[in-house]
Amino acid sequence: MINLFYVHGSENHFYILDQTLLNNKLNDNELIKLTRLITSTDNDLHPADGLLVVDESSHQDALAQMRVINADGSEASMCGNGLRCVARYLANKYHKDSFKVETKSADLLVNRHADLAHNVAAFSVEISPVYFDGKYFPFQNLNTTSILNTALPQLSDHLRFTAIAVPNPHLISFVENDHDLNDTLGAIGKKLNDPNPYFTDGVNVNFAKILSRNKLFVHTYERGVGFTNACGTGMSATSLAFAINFPNLVNTKEPIDVYNPGGMVQTKVHNTPNSQWIELIGNATFVGKLSISEENLHAAKIDNINFTDTGEELDYQKFVDSIK
Numbered sequence: 001m002i003n004l005f006y007v008h009g010s011e012n013h014f015y016i017l018d019q020t021l022l023n024n025k026l027n028d029n030e031l032i033k034l035t036r037l038i039t040s041t042d043n044d045l046h047p048a049d050g051l052l053v054v055d056e057s058s059h060q061d062a063l064a065q066m067r068v069i070n071a072d073g074s075e076a077s078m079c080g081n082g083l084r085c086v087a088r089y090l091a092n093k094y095h096k097d098s099f100k101v102e103t104k105s106a107d108l109l110v111n112r113h114a115d116l117a118h119n120v121a122a123f124s125v126e127i128s129p130v131y132f133d134g135k136y137f138p139f140q141n142l143n144t145t146s147i148l149n150t151a152l153p154q155l156s157d158h159l160r161f162t163a164i165a166v167p168n169p170h171l172i173s174f175v176e177n178d179h180d181l182n183d184t185l186g187a188i189g190k191k192l193n194d195p196n197p198y199f200t201d202g203v204n205v206n207f208a209k210i211l212s213r214n215k216l217f218v219h220t221y222e223r224g225v226g227f228t229n230a231c232g233t234g235m236s237a238t239s240l241a242f243a244i245n246f247p248n249l250v251n252t253k254e255p256i257d258v259y260n261p262g263g264m265v266q267t268k269v270h271n272t273p274n275s276q277w278i279e280l281i282g283n284a285t286f287v288g289k290l291s292i293s294e295e296n297l298h299a300a301k302i303d304n305i306n307f308t309d310t311g312e313e314l315d316y317q318k319f320v321d322s323i324k
């Protein structure tokens with residue numbers, strides 16, 4: 001039997017599959033079918049936004065490789081909440097606290113962090129490379145070549161937007177009321193992730209409320225998923241947009257507290273002319289494991305649900321209560 005680990009960062013849930021444990025690795029079609037199974041709401045599995053696939057890396061510097069398959073079967077170039085969970089998985093497997101993980105665009109540094117609370121393990125992960133260039137998030141028909149605190153009347157009659165790839169694409173807006181934070185976000189997120197003339201590859205859409213100096217609440221409509229409890233790359237890109245668009249409200253020498261519907265993370269923005277990257281610090285919670293035969297993994301089939309709970313979720317919920 002093979003274990004699929006059920007994990008979350010800020011309640012952004014995934015299953016981790018370690019391909020190195022299999023006699024025969026799943027091919028890409030099988031990975032997509034498995035992702036559709038574990039993200040479907042038509043079964044009794046714990047719900048997830050995607051599959052994190054761990055494999056060997058051919059890069060000299062990297063301990064292992066992580067791939068991210070979204071619920072709709074598309075592959076993302078990065079996942080911040082997922083990388084923290086994979087970092088914890090690899091840290092335990094290889095008895096290391098600091099190492100690099102190969103992702104689609106870069107080998108990223110991860111470090112074990114002090115627990116956030118009793119039994120709430122945490123990791124910090126590098127979010128990079130950062131791009132403002134439209135070639136990393138192709139957009140068209142918006143009558144602009146860059147989106148940096150820019151009004152986009154095609155999308156909204158009152159909001160301004162910033163687009164940043166980290167390196168997956170994010171569109172960000174700072175909003176003032178709950179209607180925009182939820183309903184307008186849902187409408188724009190859906191519009192830009194259905195076939196549309198503006199972002200033809202889709203885009204992750206993050207709406208943020210500024211709570212105070214170095215403090216944000218971020219809500220995300222994810223490409224390939226829909227509304228999510230939290231998006232690690234989204235909170236990182238939004239923190240950078242916060243520092244750029246509201247320099248009087250951000251001290252980049254201090255962490256930014258980023259609250260989200262599933263909890264909170266901290267970000268550290270590194271924004272110098274020569275280097276832009278973000279450090280994302282947050283929980284990496286292992287809720288439990290689902291045991292499944294290798295044959296059923298290949299067939300994307302579950303005969304009976306064999307799930308073992310770790311008990312960590314109870315402690316995570318206590319942590320969330322403590323920050324409310």
Ligand SMILES: N[C@@H](CCC[C@H](N)C(=O)O)C(=O)O
Binds near residue numbers: 070076
């Ligand atoms: N939840 C993730 C981002 C996952 C990828 C995204 N859906 C995309 O397609 O870019 C995170 O925590 O960063």
